[in-house]
Amino acid sequence: MSTLKVGIIGLGGIARSHCDAIATLDNVEVVAVADLFEEKRSQYMEEYGIPRGYPTHTELLKDDEIDAVAVVLGHQLHHRLTVDACNAGKHVLVEKPMALSLEQCDAMIDAAASNNVKLMVGHTPHFSGILLKMKEILDSGRLGPLMTIVCYSCKNWTYANRAPQYRSRFHGGGMWLTNGVHVVDRLTWLMASQAVSVSASIGTRAHYQAADDTATALIRYKNGLAGVAVSIAYADGPPIMDTQVICVNGTVRIGGGRQPFLQVGQGDEWQDIPYDDPPAVMHYEWKSFVESIEQDIEPPASGEWSRHIMEILFAAESSAISGQDVVLESGLSWTHQRAGVPVTRDHGWI
Secondary structure, X not given: OOOEEEEEEOOOHHXXXXXXXXOOOOOEEEEEEEOOOHHHHHHHHHHHOOOEEEOOHHHHHOOOOOOXXXXXXXXXXXXXXXXXXXXXXXXXXXXXXXXXXXXXHHHHHHHHHHOOOOEEEEOHHHHOHHHHHHHHHHHHOOOOOEEEEEEEEEEEOOHHHOOHHHHEHHHOOOHHHHHHHHHHHHHHHHHXXXXXXXXXXXEOOOOOOEOOOEEEEEEEEOOOOEEEEEEEEEOOOOOEOOEEEEEOOEEEEEEOOOOOEEEEEEOOEEEEOOOOOOOOOOHHHHHHHHHHHHHOOEOOOEXXXXXXXXXXXXXXXXXXXXXXXXXXXXXXXXXXXXXXOOEOOOOOOO
């Protein structure tokens, strides 16, 4: 395959990470951007040498040179823009969370399948150097079988600078859907199983907003184990992005925040484990997306995977409202691949 021609839809802050990652790859090029604001379009076009800019995604999708798009807009827009892009014959990398309902997730998956294009969701920590190394350690078997996992995503919510849609659950905002999605993705991938049920407490404690800012969820999996996901947005405090995986023969942990570290604990000692950071935060994410297109394989964070992550998130919300353990819609049966295509050896459900 020749160079993949990409269009970026939406030029908020995270769009810069996408452009920086694409710049590290030889076989990908951003050829167009779309944003309502001309100033934003001009800024990105000048900074990254992008030849074309459009005021709307509709106009960008008419550009025949574009092979794939990145949907980098508000959560409430992911569904519509992804379906439109798939129907225009473009491969899609859409930001997390995938969508605001399972019905929307299904429509996105169906649109990709019916148009024979790839759909991947941007679960960025899934592709970080430190988490890839942790997964490699678990896959090696040196620590034995899993026992439990605890994952955190706690941070300053920066309320004053947060756009209104991200402070409204009606628009898909709140800490649980915005950052809890990363915790659940991380936990589920490391657990190497599918979820059965969720028991959660979710609420608004630190901010005046129409969305949550604190969540703690116990997630039970089909391998008989359970893990805990903690996602909190406080008014002040340092980031806590820790992950602790306890196994029969030892523990592997990530200390997150501004100075992350990876350690393996066996006996009475912790050993620091080196790992390689990618040249850009989303380097492996885009590399994997391009490979899925080139090799016609299932993307590592595919539509089906991301739908399951959203199913867990929505079940946690239902549990918090009802005060009951909630069995997932797919909880009593195994979710299976529908695409009928080969899978990547580096990422995925296992």
